[in-house]
Amino acid sequence: MSSLQNVTGAQGAATPDASPLTFQELLFRLQKFWADRGCVLQQPYDVEVGAGTMSPETFLRVLGPKPYRVGYAQPSRRPADGRYGENPNRLFKHTQFQLILKPPPVNVQELYLESLTAIGIDLRRHDLKFEEDNWEWPAGGAWGVGWQVMLDGLEITQFTYFQQCGGLDLDPMCAELTYGLERIAAFLQDVDSIYDIVWARDPETGRTVTYGDVRLPEEVQFSVYNFEFAEVDKLWEHFRLYEAEAQALLDQAGVLFKQEDVDSKSKRRFPLLAAYELALKCSNLFNLLDARGAVSVTERVGVIARIRALAVGVARAYAFQQVS
């Protein structure tokens, strides 16, 4: 083992920056970088989602012809991934920095590389590869082609050229960049556990607050709830209620959009955004039920199809609404 320690010694000396970015500084830098390049900075969507893609800022904005550039941090819940705060690499809720460039500029890859420089990565001293990784979200009728960006063997970003959403071809298509903030922060700070990431550092006292200080209780309690306490019957009941309400809205939209004598204002004020939010509720409830082991083999496919029907239904109606 002595030789291994030698190697580690060399690495200690090699650390490029004495005080790498805190978790919150990392987010600031990314936001600033992309705001300076014309992006709207949005706040996280305030409904439970499994990924930044599911926020309407992505899922609905990519539809239709209107150009848009937006960036936002999105806490993303995956109940089944919870580990009671015991696994150093896995979380029930992680944070994605999500970026949509519609349409993407021709130098989108170069801009992305600049954003890495902006967060303190000296690319001349790292190994960077774009490796094929195609993304899809079947329940949303969404897919794209792209890469996982590998930095020194670590996947730090999913880079996707979004081709279809809600089963509709995107024209123009857009680039979706998803930075895994916890991973990148752990990499920059060279810590082995996500919970050891420095979230904030008091500039006066130098005192630090860690990711664990901020989020550990949430990871523990939600793992307990998701795996042990969540009441299956009630979750199903919630699911049915949200689904019924979303479907009722979609049905009304269908009737309204078919009428020729309705003015475009009535069409445009129809609350499809609310229908989408209800569909997202269903998706999260399904994930909870799944974590609870309450979705049987035979039910599973059917339930996913029900969520897909809502998500795709909203996307189609929304695309129609945009041109009304």
Add this chain to the structure above:
Amino acid sequence: MAEFLLEIGLEEIPARMIAGAEAELGRRVTEFLTRERLLGANGKVTTYSTPRRLAVHVEGLALAQPDKEEELVGPSWKVAFPNGEAGPAAIAFARKAGVEVSALTRITNAKGEYVSATVERKGRGASELLAAELPKEVLSIYWAKNMYWRAGKLERFVRPVRWLVAMLDSAVVPLEIAGIGAGNQSRGHRILHGDSPVVIGALSDYLDALRTTYVEADVSARRHKIRKALDHETRAIAETPGARWREDEELVETVVHLTEWPTVLYGSFEAEYLALPEEVLVTVMRDHQKYFAVEDAQGKLAPHFLTVLNTQVDDTGRAIIRHGNERVLRSRFKDAQFFWETDQRIPLTERVEMLKAVTFQKELGSYFWKTEGNLSVVRELASVVTKNSSLAFDEIGLLVATELAKTDLTSELVKEFTELQGVIGGLYARTQGLGEIVASAIYSQYTPASTEDAIPATVEGQLLGLADRIQTIVAMFEIGSAPTGSKDPFALRRAANGIVKILAESQLPLTLGEVVAASGAANEPVLGFLVERLSFYLKDVRGFAYDVVSAVLAAGSEDVRDAIARAEALRSVRGSEDFVAISAAFKRIKNILRQAAEKGELVSSDAVSESALIQPEERDLLAESAELAARVAELRLQHDYSTALESIATLRPAVDAFFDKVMVMAPEPELRSARLALIRSVLDGFSGIADFSEIVVV
């Protein structure tokens, strides 16, 4: 003669698609230039690629097509030259063709006499043709998955085209692909060179020009560089003298196509992780991280890995990159260790019930259902094996292995490393004291995974492998999911190939029919499907000629090893002169019998009545063939097919004499019928090893 260079600059192409696309580009350009008569006899087309570019360099290119004479056909001669004088039609045609009326000639074609004009066609210039036609060729390249990127979804390609170099000697060829106009500027390595353009001067210096910007575009040079660097870096591992990197051609190809300027770096991990199974360690390194595993002088896995970088960095950079990669690997190993330990809390024997929650196939059921199906098949197979032979195996061990075979699907480790299903189950069975027979059968249940893969080493593993595959195939056929054409979503062909290979390379006394029957009722389509895979195996894996395979399978396709033995014997004799003659004779017999049947002749299958035969040649053939048939039947029983086939060939003089002197279709009904019966008996008597009439005689 000129040179031409085309470089298509792209965003990173998926590594798995590059080699095929590079070859296709070369083929398309060669065919296009040949078709357009631009490629001289000494013309040479060379291709290059990196993740960000596909390039083709042509030497010996004509600057223009040679001029050529073309014959234009005009109106009919009678219309054009009424009374032998040039009329309006002739004048109009001459004007259109650009020749004097006096130059018009008369030709005769299938439709009659017509006016013709011979005109000189100027060859088009290479630059003009390339600009007009090459973009279509490029955009026709096949990609396993492509995308559109321009508004209006104008074209599909693997990734967006970002630049183009197209030059004919020193001049830019004005071609355009996907809205990008060609120039003389390429790009260098993203990071080592940056954004500044690379001007391509002399085309023969293309590779060197790129090398100055940290791009090695010659794939074989890049491969060579990587292999040498792997060797070199492995020797630098001071902690493990005599270390070697594990050869892995597939991984070498992957990293060749992931890099423009490869260098190699080694890293290490804590020796405690070597306690994890080697299969897990190698899968993490190879499949997840694209690292090469390292072994010590004794061939044991050493706590190091090699990673191929797409950059060249200073010592500080190397330390940073090494540290980063080690960090990722350590966390993956830590995860694997955690999963391994967690999984031990619930032994495999307690996981059978949990399979009810794992879908096998949504119309069929869960893996619990699948396990029950496998158990029933394996019981049946075991009883047939016992009935047919004295082959020893542990039936209880086989049943335990079958019952537990799928339980590793519920383990955390398999959820993380799905490619290790079966392997993990086997390792857990060993750790949990279920015995080597059970462990080994579970471990090898999915082998052979390909035609090159070895079959399970134990009888129990072989039987489990057969049962698992045939159960799946039969169930899928029953719900109408048999493979059709190129569609085989459940990889049933691969499963059937596995069955054939296990039967071919094991000692199991089982026929294809018995394997199918063990899965339930007789199933003709499934049996036909397996025979088709046997035919594939004989041709594509064993390399037998197609006619040998047809001949052998026509004489019996149930017993796989027997079919192989017969094919081998047939291959060894088929070149001999006597055998060729015999094959021809058998074909003749078959034709005569077919024609006779078409005429409504009844060919008796009773013994041939010797008394009805009158010529010595036919009596000789009867006597000789009867004697030989008995001998061949004996040899067949002993599976001595080579001797049997050699014996059959000795029948040639008698057969030749027969066809020389005897007319089978004699006018006398009784004689005709006796002769037909004779040749039928010859055919039947010698077709048990192979149907020789299938042999193609050249």
